[in-house]
Amino acid sequence: MRAWTVREAAELYGIPYWGGEYFSVSPEGDMLIHPNGPGTSTVNLPALVEELRGRFSDILASRVRHISDCFARAIREYSYQGRYRGVYPIKVNQQKQVVEELVNYGRPHHLGLEVGSKPELLVGLALLNTPEALIICNGYKDRAYMELALLAQRLGRYVVIVIDRPNELDTLIKASRELGIRPHIGLRARLATRGAGKWAESSGDRSKFGLSAEELVSVVNRLRHDDMLDCLEMLHFHNGSQVTAIRAHKDAFREASHIFTELHALGAPMRLLDVGGGLGVDYDGSQTNFHSSMNYTTQEYAYDVVSAIRDICDEKGVPHPDIVTEAGRALVSHASVLIFDVLGVDGVRTATQPVPPGPDEPKVIQQLHEVWGSISARNVLESYNDALQLKEEATTSFSLGYLDLQTRARMEELFWACCEKSMRIVRELEYVPEDLQRLERQLADTYYGNFSVFQSLPDSWAMKQLFPVLPIHRLDEAPSRRGTFADLTCDSDGKVNQFIDRRDVKSVLELHAPNGRPYYVGVFLVGAYQETLGEMHNLFGDT
Numbered sequence: 001m002r003a004w005t006v007r008e009a010a011e012l013y014g015i016p017y018w019g020g021e022y023f024s025v026s027p028e029g030d031m032l033i034h035p036n037g038p039g040t041s042t043v044n045l046p047a048l049v050e051e052l053r054g055r056f057s058d059i060l061a062s063r064v065r066h067i068s069d070c071f072a073r074a075i076r077e078y079s080y081q082g083r084y085r086g087v088y089p090i091k092v093n094q095q096k097q098v099v100e101e102l103v104n105y106g107r108p109h110h111l112g113l114e115v116g117s118k119p120e121l122l123v124g125l126a127l128l129n130t131p132e133a134l135i136i137c138n139g140y141k142d143r144a145y146m147e148l149a150l151l152a153q154r155l156g157r158y159v160v161i162v163i164d165r166p167n168e169l170d171t172l173i174k175a176s177r178e179l180g181i182r183p184h185i186g187l188r189a190r191l192a193t194r195g196a197g198k199w200a201e202s203s204g205d206r207s208k209f210g211l212s213a214e215e216l217v218s219v220v221n222r223l224r225h226d227d228m229l230d231c232l233e234m235l236h237f238h239n240g241s242q243v244t245a246i247r248a249h250k251d252a253f254r255e256a257s258h259i260f261t262e263l264h265a266l267g268a269p270m271r272l273l274d275v276g277g278g279l280g281v282d283y284d285g286s287q288t289n290f291h292s293s294m295n296y297t298t299q300e301y302a303y304d305v306v307s308a309i310r311d312i313c314d315e316k317g318v319p320h321p322d323i324v325t326e327a328g329r330a331l332v333s334h335a336s337v338l339i340f341d342v343l344g345v346d347g348v349r350t351a352t353q354p355v356p357p358g359p360d361e362p363k364v365i366q367q368l369h370e371v372w373g374s375i376s377a378r379n380v381l382e383s384y385n386d387a388l389q390l391k392e393e394a395t396t397s398f399s400l401g402y403l404d405l406q407t408r409a410r411m412e413e414l415f416w417a418c419c420e421k422s423m424r425i426v427r428e429l430e431y432v433p434e435d436l437q438r439l440e441r442q443l444a445d446t447y448y449g450n451f452s453v454f455q456s457l458p459d460s461w462a463m464k465q466l467f468p469v470l471p472i473h474r475l476d477e478a479p480s481r482r483g484t485f486a487d488l489t490c491d492s493d494g495k496v497n498q499f500i501d502r503r504d505v506k507s508v509l510e511l512h513a514p515n516g517r518p519y520y521v522g523v524f525l526v527g528a529y530q531e532t533l534g535e536m537h538n539l540f541g542d543t
Contacts, residue, residue, distance in 0.1 A: 004478035012479075012510060013470040014500055017285020018525065022059055022334055029476030031522060035059055046473040049339055049520055059335040060098070061105040067279075067327055068109040070302040078306050081320040087112040087136050089277065090120045092328030092528050093336075102331065103127050112158075114138060114326045118145045125152050134324065135159045136186070136236070136274065138209075146172050150181045160272070162236050164188035164209045169219055173226055186234030186274065187211055187219060189259050193239065193252040210237065216259070220266050232268040234324070235260045238276035242329060245289045246296035246304065249278065253308035260309075261316040274324035275305055281333045283466050283525055284500035292466040292500065298330065329528040336527035339472065340451040342519040347445030347483065354417045362407055364394045368414040372421060380425045381433050387418040419443055441497070444508040445483035449521060453487045453494045457523060457530055461493055466500050468524040469509060479510035485521070496523075 006025040010016055015023055021038045025031060033043040035058030064086075071084035088102050090113055102111065110132045113124040116139030124135045125148075135157055137149050146168075152159045161183050163169055176183050190210030211219065223229045239252040253275065264270045279301055280294030289295045305323060313320050354372060357365045368390050375383040394411040397403045403411075423439045426432055451457075459465035469485075484497040484507075499506040512519065 004476065006476050008478075009475040014285045014468065014502055015470070017287075017502060018282055018468045018500065019285075020282075020334055022062075023524065025475045027476070029474055031470075031472040031475070033059075036062060045337075045339075045522065046520060049472070057097070057101045057335070060101050060332065063331045063334060064102065064105045064109060064111060067298060067302075067325070067330065068111075070299045071306070071323065071325075073299065074302040074306040078303075078310050080306050080310050082309075082322045084325075085110055085112065085132070085134055085272070085322050086325050086327065087114045087134055087274075088331055089114040089116070089326050089328040090123060091116050093332045094120075094123070098332060098335070098527075099123065099127060103130065106130070106133075112136065114328075118142075118148060121145065121148055121152075125155065125157060128157065133158065134272075136324070136326070137161045138164065138188070138236075141168050141171070143171055143175060146175045147179065150175060150179050150183055153181055153184075158184065160184045160186045160234050162186040162188050162234070162274075163219060164211065164236075166211065166215050166218065169222060173222075173228065176228070182228070183231050184233055185223070185228075185231045186236045186272070187216060187232065187263070188236045188238070189216060189256060191237050191239070191252055191255050191259075193255050194248065213259075216263070217266075220263065220268060224267065229267055230269055232263070233270060234272035234274055235263060235270060236274035236276065236324075238326075239278045241277055242280050242291070242294075243278035244280055244291060244294050246294075246300060249296070249301060250304050250308065253305055254312065257309045257312035260321065261312060261318045264318045265316070270318075271321055272324055273309060273321040274326065277326040277328055279325065279327040279330040281329050281525060281528070283468065284502065285468075286502050332527035333525045334527060336525075336530075338451065338456050338523040338526050338530075339520055340449040340523075342447045342514075342521060343450050343488075344448045345445050345481075345483070345514050346448070347481070348416050348420075348443055354414055357410075361410070362403065364390055364397070364403075365407065365410055365414065368411060368418065372414060372418045375418060375421050375425065377425050377429070380422050380429075381436060383418065384422045384436060384439070387415055387422075391415045416443075440482065441484075441507045443482070445481050445511070447483045447485050447511060447521075449485045449487055451487050452489050453496065454489065454491070457496065457526065459529060460496055460498075464498065466498060466505065467526055468500055469496065470522060470524075471512060472520050472522040474512050474519075477512055479512050481511050481513050482508040483511045484508060 006027060006029055010025050022034050023031065031045040033045055034040055067086060075084060088111060090099060107130045110130060112134035113128050114136040115121045115124050121137060128135060137159060146161060149159045149161050161172060163185060172183060188210045190212055223232055235256065237256045239248060243249055260270055260273050282294050283292040286293045287295060310320060357369050368387060371383050371386050394403060398408045419439055420443060423443055426436050426439060453461050460467065484495060487494040497507060499509045
């Protein structure tokens with residue numbers, strides 16, 4: 001056999017495509033982390049696995065710089081008059097060290113925070129002391145939440161309270177008058193434009209949050225009546241999480257920009273346009289409109305935001321607003337990796353050359369051996385169907401008491417030998433018939449991982465989210481097995497059996513055979529939502 005190379009391993013697992021220049025393979029076959037990008041110092045992942053806690057803080061700093069630099073370039077090239085003011089949504093990853101480091105690394109870029117509950121607002125007030133940084137208040141807002149947001153202004157924080165339900169305005173006006181504090185108000189618009197990807201349902205004119213055009217006008221009239229129209233300064237919208245298509249972004253930017261200029265025409269001193277989240281992460285590296293990918297770059301996204309707002313504001317004679325984004329997934333996904341060790345492997349192991357049946361063995365055993373011997377590229381589908389039929393007949397005969405247990409065991413041995421021989425042929429075919437596509441999954445080994453899907457990869461289970469999965473060492477060896485992963489829970493859904501592929505989704509992953517030593521597997525790009533959902537999403541705690 002020819003020598004296997006680490007370059008082939010990198011291509012097999014798609015590392016150059018989803019790695020974002022932060023991951024590579026060493027000549028010895030170990031996964032390397034480049035926290036500050038290519039050409040910088042590296043971290044050997046297997047060497048650190050015992051002390052690793054899955055977070056690479058320098059990557060957080062790099063992501064903050066990258067997104068800020070993309071907007072700075074777009075603002076410069078389009079002669080845009082407003083500023084870029086990003087905010088990080090705490091709900092995406094609430095871990096203390098993550099939020100603290102983002103605030104620290106984001107200070108030169110005036111990175112603020114987006115909060116969706118009173119507990120998150122308390123976190124934001126405790127951590128964020130960056131001049132000019134924003135705190136954007138979204139989510140359900142009761143009286144206590146609004147009072148805390150208003151009182152934060154006395155601490156020198158710039159807090160924008162976003163109204164996304166009409167009845168919130170009454171509460172805000174009453175609390176503002178009683179405290180004697182004039183609020184910074186934002187309105188969340190419910191756009192007709194829909195997002196793209198798994199979370200498209202969270203956008204559009206039937207989305208969960210946001211004000212319709214009629215409600216936006218009504219709020220403006222109410223603020224004017226109560227002499228508070230000067231407090232309205234921001235328009236906000238959200239086009240869904242992990243938006244896969246740039247066209248969906250462009251349409252939303254244009255619609256929101258028109259709403260922004262119309263609010264300005266109604267007399268509101270609009271200064272901020274919050275384009276929400278949705279900036280995607282290319283989990284599979286395919287650079288397509290697939291739900292685990294995105295067909296655009298961060299720089300293209302920044303260009304489209306800036307150009308859409310500039311063009312429409314210039315057309316209407318409205319000053320360029322400061323641009324706010326709520327990118328969370330794009331900030332933190334790369335900065336966390338789940339590492340687990342494989343505790344055991346279970347699979348169908350068959351003999352390359354099954355023992356020929358004796359003259360006294362039942363007819364079904366004779367026939368199965370004949371099928372095995374006749375399998376070729378020309379008749380592989382026919383042979384597989386014959387083997388399947390003989391297996392079903394033998395199983396029925398056993399249930400009726402006509403075959404003994406030893407014969408059934410011999411039948412299963414020959415049946416799986418037919419399947420494995422067929423699979424070797426199928427892997428060389430350009431076109432695989434549908435009936436044979438299940439063979440890969442049937443013959444896959446089960447690798448038992450020392451983790452819980454529900455605790456550490458909830459999106460893999462609930463949303464069928466794809467993450468890059470690969471061994472973090474032995475990458476200088478050609479993988480000889482194909483398998484799926486089962487966790488240590490007793491739940492049948494505690495498994496990972498869908499994997500990234502640049503052309504399609506794979507049902508098995510190429511893996512190495514056990515060699516008596518620890519075998520470590522990494523699940524990458526898990527910094528967004530996974531640990532948060534596995535703990536207390538949005539800090540609300542248990543139901």
